[in-house]
Amino acid sequence: MTIELGFNDRYVDLLEERWDVAVRIGRLANSALVARKLVAMRVVLCAAPSYLARRGTPTRLADLGDHDCLGHTNASLAGTTSWAFGKDGTIKVPISGSMCSDNGEALVRAAIAGQGLVYGPRFIAAEALRAGQLSELELDEPPMMLGAAYAITHPTRRPAAKTRAWIDFLAEALPALGTDW
Structure with missing residues (x-):
């Protein structure tokens, strides 16, 4: 068996690009x-302790407008103009920020560096959360499922x-x- 791994955050056409899975x-x-x-x-909202010390900790969805939100260019529910909250993802919150990327890992690295809030799959931020480089935030509505x-x-x-x-x-x-x- 030969394994070719392609790591990216874009939609892959299995037939056209000849991927098996x-x-x-x-x-x-x-x-x-x-x-x-x-x-x-599951999804988490998090930020570096240094960012929170400098900008304050959001506690409500309405607070997100006062923060740099690091948007994902390929994510419809955690994108560059709005983030979805509530278990069913129907609460759309407008966001803005000084950086966006098509890669979740890059967004986590920017958040660790104190550049803003990051919202995405927990597994991408898990190591930084365990190490205390990022803090998980809880707002008045839960992250989407x-x-x-x-x-x-x-x-x-x-x-x-x-x-x-x-x-x-x-x-x-x-x-x-x-x-x-």
Whole structure:
């Protein structure tokens, strides 16, 4: 088996780009693709202690307008102009900030450096949260429920045994890593 990993935060067309499997995070749109849930995910809002000391700690959704919010250019619910809150993600809060990126890891690094608030999947910020580099914030509405990470395959191409084995491995290994999802 040969594994080629492509790490990016963009939508991948499995057929056109000749991928056997993609891991997608979030809520799945209605599609003909075959999905297997790997692990449940949650969203967190966080910032560096240095940023909070300088700018104050938001406690309400309305406070977000007074803060630099680091937006994700490829995320519809945690994007560059609004963030979605409430368990079903229907409360849209306008945001603005001095930086945006198409990569969640870059946004977390910027937040660690004190550049602003970051809102995204917990697993991306988990290490920084454990190390005390970021603090998780609680507002008057909960973060949206992100959904899960899914292994996606194309319905017209039956996955090879090695691809199914890889998906089985992910489905077992990811939840075993802990609760930082």
